[in-house]
Amino acid sequence: xxxxxxxxxxxxxxxxxxxxxxxxxxxxxxxxxxxxxxxxxxxxxxxxxxxxxxxxxxxxxxxxxxxxxxxxxxxxxxxxxxxxxxxxxxxxxxxxxxxxxxxxxxxxxxxxxxxxxxxxxxxxxxxxx
Numbered sequence: 001x002x003x004x005x006x007x008x009x010x011x012x013x014x015x016x017x018x019x020x021x022x023x024x025x026x027x028x029x030x031x032x033x034x035x036x037x038x039x040x041x042x043x044x045x046x047x048x049x050x051x052x053x054x055x056x057x058x059x060x061x062x063x064x065x066x067x068x069x070x071x072x073x074x075x076x077x078x079x080x081x082x083x084x085x086x087x088x089x090x091x092x093x094x095x096x097x098x099x100x101x102x103x104x105x106x107x108x109x110x111x112x113x114x115x116x117x118x119x120x121x122x123x124x125x126x127x128x129x
Contacts (some may be wrong), residue, residue, distance in 0.1 A: 002033035005098055010123035011074045013023055014054075016098065017117055020105065025080060030062065030071065030093060033127045035084060038064035040112040041093045043088045046071075046103055052078045055113060059104065062093065071103065075113045081105035 004010075010018040014034035018027040035041065043063040046053060053073035054061055083102050086092060095100040098102040108114075 006120045009117035011073045015074050017074050027102045028104050032097050035094050035097050039066040041090045046082050046092050076105040076109040080107045
């Protein structure tokens with residue numbers, strides 16, 4: 001069974017949104033379920049700080065032994081941080097998706113956009129758990 005933390009929000013495309021101490025900034029990565037489906041992650045392409053996205057825009061790719069998948073921005077906003085550790089240690093996405101395996105931090109255009117995301121129970125049903 002995949003780990004689905006109760007304090008996060010989720011997308012149907014298997015990204016998570018994690019709050020930060022700044023209410024206008026969220027951390028984004030892929031879920032434990034997604035990394036399990038992908039298998040061993042070998043390369044991640046992420047955007048540069050300052051890049052702006054709308055909801056569902058592609059912000060990067062994750063390459064695993066089994067497949068290459070696009071990463072979709074769950075919300076509209078501007079990238080304020082990128083996890084550079086993933087350049088050298090992409091396997092952090094497998095070992096700690098909700099911690100050291102985070103991908104980007106996004107300054108939200110509108111906090112209200114979070115209402116469109118799945119809660120933990122909805123995401124759990126979405127993945128069949």
